[in-house]
Amino acid sequence: MSLKISRQDFDRFMIPVYNPAKFIPTHAxxxxxxxxxxxxxxxxxxxxxxxxxxHAHPILQQTIQEQTSKLWHIGNSYTNEPILRLAKQLINATFADKVFFCNSGAEANETAMKLARKVALDVFGKDKSNILSFNNAFHGRTFFTMTAGGKSDYSKHFEPLPKEIQHGSFNDMQSAVQLINKNTCAVIVEPVQGEGGVIPAKVAFLKKLRELCDKYDALLIFDEIQSGVGRTGSLYAYMYYGVIPDILTTAKALGGGFPIGAVLTKEKLAIVMTVGTHGSTYGGNPLAGALGSKVLELIKKDKIIEGVAERHVWIVEHLKKINKDFNIFKEIRGLGLLIGAVLNEDFKNQANNINILASEFGVMVLVAGPNVVRFTPALNISKKEIELGMQRFAKACASFIQNR
Structure with missing residues (x-):
């Protein structure tokens, strides 16, 4: 007989680094x-x-059942067919020649920065070690990636932090010019800042970063953990911008819900990571590989990416109508199905209150900082689901206004 579980059990048993919603999802x-x-x-x-x-895509369910009947985990003293198949698909679809697999976006970004440091040390010596990131960036919760992130709320509790990491102003070319120099080994940037407020990079800004990295022999790392696998309307956002990085990190959507992360790069860089310099116990396991491979296959076969722009318009039009009724947002921004609704000054720091109210009206949304309500739905969400969800979100906004 199973134990009855309630939301209060979270507060009783879990280390309190999260504050989850009052309800417990059971199926979807x-x-x-x-x-x-x-x-x-x-x-x-x-x-x-x-x-x-x-949730519960029937072909992904079938894929996981088939793979679990064959091989779940084998360790990296051996290789496996599903992960090599996924590696081929990623290489064929992108700029990359080589792939490293891990379990999460944080691990992928950690690996990318370690790779950049290793290339700089091997080729240029120990003085070329600076890494440039940007204010309000988010690259993960490991010590290294948290320091590279530009949100002090996440890092201030764990000082002193690793050194030789600087932060520039996002979308500010002059800031990049002032900070990138001969001692810079890498620049890490999100093409669309997700946690930082759903802020797309300017094309000219990313092109300037590419130019400066080429000038000073620094590596350009695109953190596409949140923007990748079709979310912006391209398989990866670098394709939309027309700026090719030296290293790309991907995770989140790649496994369709199953944990997987990956680092994509060129062969001339990958060769510095020799046997024993890095690793991951679970990274590259056959179960993750099978699911990642099937996700990429389905996205292409079902023309999922082609529908992203249309769904973007549906959601934005609903948000504009809500704003016309309640004058709650000062800006709606983002790319594809990574959308942020920025609150007016009158409602400063109230994004999470709207998030909580939304769940009470039967719709799940996110925040991106205290002033942005974020929408990152499935890429195949139906028009009917969008319309129903936006009706409920409108009611939540009405309640928010009425009860202030």
Whole structure:
């Protein structure tokens, strides 16, 4: 007999680094989630940009069942067919020649920066070690990636932090010019800042970073953990911008809900990472490989990316109508299905209150800082699900205004 579980058990048993919603989801299908009481919610979160094909996709279910009947885990003293198949697909679809697999976006970014440091040390010596990131960036929660991130709320509790990491102003070319020099080994940037407020990079800014990295023999790292695997309307956002990085990190949507991360790079850089310089116990396991491979296959076969722009318009039009009724947002921004609704000054620091209210009206949304409501739904979310979810979100906004 199983133990009855309640939301209070989280507060009793879990280390309190999260503050989850009052309800507990129990099952889901497509972009609809049900809780313990049978209440349904339209999911505009996509597991924080993870469930690229929604919940319980039948072909992904079949894939995981088939692979678990064959081989779950084998360790990296051996290789396996599913992960090599996924590596080929990623290489064929991108600029990369080589791939390293891990379990998460943080691990992928950690690996990317270690690779950049190793290249600089081997080729130029120990003085070329500076890494440039940007204010309000988010690159993960490991010590290294947290320091590279530009949000002090995440890092201030763990000082002193690793040295030789600088932060420039995002979308500010002059800031980049002042900070990138001969001692810079890498620049890490999100083409669209996700946690930092859903802020797309300017094309000219990314092109300037590419130019400066080439000038000073620094590596350009694109953190596409949140923007990758079709979310912006291109397989990876670098394709939209027309700026090719030296290293790209990907995770979240790549596994369609199953943990996987990857680092993509060119062969001339990859060769510095020789046997024993890096590794991951679970990274590159056959189960993750099978699911990642199937996700890429389905995105292409079902023309998922081609529908992203249309869904972007549907959601933005609904948000504009809500704004016309309640004058709650000063800006709606983002690319593809990575959308941020920025609150007016009158509602400063109230994004999470709207998030909580939304769940009470049967819709799941996210925040991106205290002033931005974020939407990262499945790329195949239906028009009907969007319309129902936006009706519920409008009611939440009405309640928010009425009860201030």
């Amino acid at each position: 299908k497509g972009s609809i989630v049900w809780d313990q009481d049978g209440q349904d919610y339209i999911d505009f979160t996509g597991g924080i940009a993870v469930n690229v094909l929604g």
